[in-house]
Amino acid sequence: MSNSLVSKTVKTFSRLSQSLRVQLLCLVLLTLFGAIGFNLYDSFWTADATARLVTDRTLLASARVIAESVRVDEGGNAQVDLPPAALEMFDTGFGDRVFYQVITAWGSLVSGFPDLPLPAIQQAGEDRAFHGVEVRVMMLDHPVVGLPNDAAISVTVAVTHKSQYAMRRQLWLADVSKQVVLVLAASLVTILGLQWGLAPALRLRDAVRERGRNRLDPLPEDMVQTELRPLVHALNDHMERVQNQMAAQRRFVSNAAHQLRTPLALISTQASVAARETDDSRRDEALSALRTSTRQISRLASQLLTLSRAEPGSRRPRKDATDMSNAAREILEAHAEEALRRRIDVGLEEAGPVIVEGDGTMLREMLVNLIDNAIRYTRESGRITVSVRQVDGNAIIEVEDNGPGIPEAEREQVFERFYRIIGTEEEGSGLGLSIVREVVDGAGGSVLLGEAEGGGLIVTVRLPIR
Numbered sequence: 001m002s003n004s005l006v007s008k009t010v011k012t013f014s015r016l017s018q019s020l021r022v023q024l025l026c027l028v029l030l031t032l033f034g035a036i037g038f039n040l041y042d043s044f045w046t047a048d049a050t051a052r053l054v055t056d057r058t059l060l061a062s063a064r065v066i067a068e069s070v071r072v073d074e075g076g077n078a079q080v081d082l083p084p085a086a087l088e089m090f091d092t093g094f095g096d097r098v099f100y101q102v103i104t105a106w107g108s109l110v111s112g113f114p115d116l117p118l119p120a121i122q123q124a125g126e127d128r129a130f131h132g133v134e135v136r137v138m139m140l141d142h143p144v145v146g147l148p149n150d151a152a153i154s155v156t157v158a159v160t161h162k163s164q165y166a167m168r169r170q171l172w173l174a175d176v177s178k179q180v181v182l183v184l185a186a187s188l189v190t191i192l193g194l195q196w197g198l199a200p201a202l203r204l205r206d207a208v209r210e211r212g213r214n215r216l217d218p219l220p221e222d223m224v225q226t227e228l229r230p231l232v233h234a235l236n237d238h239m240e241r242v243q244n245q246m247a248a249q250r251r252f253v254s255n256a257a258h259q260l261r262t263p264l265a266l267i268s269t270q271a272s273v274a275a276r277e278t279d280d281s282r283r284d285e286a287l288s289a290l291r292t293s294t295r296q297i298s299r300l301a302s303q304l305l306t307l308s309r310a311e312p313g314s315r316r317p318r319k320d321a322t323d324m325s326n327a328a329r330e331i332l333e334a335h336a337e338e339a340l341r342r343r344i345d346v347g348l349e350e351a352g353p354v355i356v357e358g359d360g361t362m363l364r365e366m367l368v369n370l371i372d373n374a375i376r377y378t379r380e381s382g383r384i385t386v387s388v389r390q391v392d393g394n395a396i397i398e399v400e401d402n403g404p405g406i407p408e409a410e411r412e413q414v415f416e417r418f419y420r421i422i423g424t425e426e427e428g429s430g431l432g433l434s435i436v437r438e439v440v441d442g443a444g445g446s447v448l449l450g451e452a453e454g455g456g457l458i459v460t461v462r463l464p465i466r
């Protein structure tokens with residue numbers, strides 16, 4: 001056999017062994033064959049016992065007829081006048097041979113074979129060998145009137161096994177044929193039952209397979225049996241989640257496009273104005289506005305990119321050991337110039353390294369957005385304090401400012417994408433806190449907005465230290 005044929009056969013077998021239909025059928029047939037095997041074994045021995053019982057009854061009847069025919073002659077000797085019926089009752093057409101023996105209580109042979117083997121107990125059949133053939137032997141003691149003291153004579157009759165074995169075979173075969181019919185009927189019922197029982201599951205498979213890419217409406221749960229309904233339920237739940245996710249994605253793309261369109265239209269107008277302007281100072285004004293719009297749009301693009309990276313599943317999970325104290329110091333240093341320009345007093349409270357395992361780049365992005373917000377939304381000559389510490393296996397990072405804060409009613413909404421508080425004058429795309437939430441969720445932590453002393457905002461981030 002070629003290698004490909006072998007591997008094909010192995011594949012077919014492994015596929016078949018995984019089929020529910022084949023598994024159930026094998027289980028039912030194995031159980032059935034086991035039961036039938038035991039039944040056939042049992043019925044063989046029942047047939048054997050029945051055939052032996054019938055033979056023994058015939059032997060006893062024959063011995064009785066012979067015993068009844070024993071007479072005592074004038075000389076006081078027992079004589080047998082053998083009636084033909086005594087031996088004819090064994091003539092069942094199987095060619096059995098019959099032997100008999102009649103002896104007196106004192107051991108003298110009256111008639112028959114002198115060396116016929118005698119069974120140990122009378123009136124009980126026994127299997128013995130006689131002249132090289134297997135025989136069934138039965139002995140009966142019978143008192144004879146006329147013999148001294150009405151002594152008994154012993155009549156022994158033996159017959160070969162042919163008829164007994166034929167009867168046993170017939171009885172057993174009748175049972176075997178019944179069992180075969182039973183197996184065939186049970187297999188047929190099982191196959192039909194499986195076909196019928198699995199039909200709803202196959203219909204479900206086809207219904208799922210035939211659906212278009214965008215069809216996500218729920219499948220009817222009653223199309224399958226009760227046991228399979230949780231599966232349909234789970235499938236429907238999953239489709240609903242996918243549907244929600246797709247809707248969110250669509251909303252996000254349309255929001256992003258909208259957010260990009262406004263500054264782009266502005267850039268186009270500002271560019272035309274600058275091109276047309278002949279007055280130098282007015283042109284500088286238009287160019288400066290153009291720069292601002294360009295910066296805005298490039299900020300939006302980079303925030304969009306960071307958000308897409310922060311989304312679950314978009315980056316390979318990482319386990320960088322990031323010292324949050326050090327990261328906070330570096331980010332504050334990077335923002336020092338802007339803080340200085342706005343005369344904002346920046347402070348860092350830390351007491352040594354606080355190591356968090358996770359995606360180092362994204363953890364930094366989170367800190368950048370929190371510190372950027374604090375600097376941007378705090379009035380000139382304000383104060384910002386960043387603190388990093390470790391409490392009960394968690395890294396606690398707090399960014400506190402004395403700016404305007406966020407009203408309690410909006411503390412949940414600001415985490416939504418593109419959400420900005422009405423009246424916020426500073427530039428921004430409304431994605432910073434969404435990024436913070438995605439990063440914190442991805443790291444298995446939590447983020448809380450609260451009111452700092454003096455009305456500013458205090459953001460508390462808790463990250464588990466793994």
Ligand SMILES: Nc1ncnc2c1ncn2[C@@H]1O[C@H](COP(=O)(O)OP(=O)(O)OP(=O)(O)O)[C@@H](O)[C@H]1O
Pocket residue numbers: 299303369373374377378401403404405406414419420421424427428429430431432433434457
């Ligand atoms: N420290 C803060 N003090 C007061 N208001 C804040 C502070 N941080 C955020 N906000 C408010 O929450 C809104 C959402 O902040 P978020 O960082 O998500 O977006 P953004 O700063 O507007 O834009 P960007 O994507 O550029 O960060 C801001 O528009 C601002 O109104």
Ligand SMILES: [Mg+2]
Pocket residue numbers: 369372373428431432433
């Ligand atoms: Mg921000």
